Amino acid sequence: MTLGPPTPLAGPAASPLAPTPGQLAWQEAGFGIFLHFGINTFNGVEWSDGTLDPATFRPARLDARQWVRTATEAGAKYVVLTAKHHDGFCLWPTDTTAYSVASSPWKDGAGDVVAELAGACGEAGLGLGLYLSPWDRNAECYEEPTAYDSFYLRQLTELCTRYGPLCELWFDGAGSEGRTYDWDAVMAVVDRHQPDAMVFNMGRPTIRWVGNEEGLAADPCRYVTHSTDISLYDDRHSELEAAAYLPPECDVPIRGDWFWQPGNHDTLKSRDELLEIWYSSVGLGAGLLLGVPPDRRGLIDDADRERLLAFTAELERRLGDPVTAALTAAGDELLADFGRPVRVDHVELREDLARGQRVDGHEVWADGLLIASGHTVGVRRVHRVEPRTVRELRIRLTGPGARLASVTAAGPPPETDGPPPEAAGPPPGVS
CATH class of the missing domain: 3.20.20.80 (Glycosidases)
Known part of the structure; x- marks a missing residue:
């Protein structure tokens, strides 16, 4: 899904409750x-x-x-x-x-x-x-x-x-x-x-x-x-x-x-x-x-x-072998640069929670394609994505004062390189 026009990374911010x-x-x-x-x-x-x-x-x-x-x-x-x-x-x-x-x-x-x-x-x-x-x-x-x-x-x-x-x-x-x-x-x-x-x-x-x-x-x-x-x-x-x-x-x-x-x-x-x-x-x-x-x-x-x-x-x-990106602001986006081409099938975003939870929407783009999106990020948000080789990702955030602490990526093990496992939906409930 598309979240609409991104909010700039800097600027006036609300004052949500912050964690101890x-x-x-x-x-x-x-x-x-x-x-x-x-x-x-x-x-x-x-x-x-x-x-x-x-x-x-x-x-x-x-x-x-x-x-x-x-x-x-x-x-x-x-x-x-x-x-x-x-x-x-x-x-x-x-x-x-x-x-x-x-x-x-x-x-x-x-x-x-x-x-x-x-x-x-x-x-x-x-x-x-x-x-x-x-x-x-x-x-x-x-x-x-x-x-x-x-x-x-x-x-x-x-x-x-x-x-x-x-x-x-x-x-x-x-x-x-x-x-x-x-x-x-x-x-x-x-x-x-x-x-x-x-x-x-x-x-x-x-x-x-x-x-x-x-x-x-x-x-x-x-x-x-x-x-x-x-x-x-x-x-x-x-x-x-x-x-x-x-x-x-x-x-x-x-x-x-x-x-x-x-x-x-x-x-x-x-x-x-x-x-x-x-x-x-x-x-x-x-x-x-x-x-x-x-x-x-x-x-x-x-x-x-x-x-x-x-x-x-x-x-x-x-x-277990993630690659951490260097983060820089690029206009209304956040550029996550891995410094070299990396094979990716998981992307993990972590929000800077020191001033509270502020991200209410996010999109992850690779080579002009939207590969992951959602609402909150919080302490960690893990996306499974179609395997691809990337050098950088572009992140769009919504939410006043939204900031990320880190972006990491992990690639498919060589013996299982291919489409990520399909989500099976919620597992059977146990009361």
């Missing part, structure tokens, strides 16, 4: 692994009601280093663990309830999954995020809001003070419809103990849910919004008091379920499905949190690990 350094670092990270693990893993369910016997939690070979090694080999920059899901079972020996690993036979009740993962992340230099469900189906005090708020704050304080720096705190709204928690008090705990952590979607969020569990963002992918829980498919939303810079995180499980389940091997997404998800999330300027859950051994399932690494290896093969 922490938000920008989180956006640059781009890719994390979601570790759903808990009592559900051992009982073949996704959600349980808080009555499952702690004695059923018995991983025989739990190895958090294997989880972290899998994540780092896949190129992930952080992991998020379900420290407490909706069932209320805690993966650390909390002082707030007996419904935790301390009541399980694992390590004779002396184990701490959160501590083991925190240690492994620290050794590997991988970011650690924790999911603490506000909805708790085990806590007797849940029906008494004041008492439960105090209970929840104690749990959050334990997680924020015992395990070192956290990169993300994940607050899931599932099951909490109609319930109001003391988010001011929650954020006071976060501000005091983990001020650098990104806060997902509730409280005073700094990142938001993309609005579906298929891992799909959309174009435009806007970072400034007046609401969270924005769904691509319906009108669900939560109004904010004022517009905020909230980049989206796309979450999707590698299989049909978030927790490891026996007998669902046929739902394991193919390498090509995972690639399409990446192009439709990270490639559109969002973040991707891919669910790869540990199994009942306490290890990442062999088939899941193999599929994850096959997907990321292919991504590295396609994009």
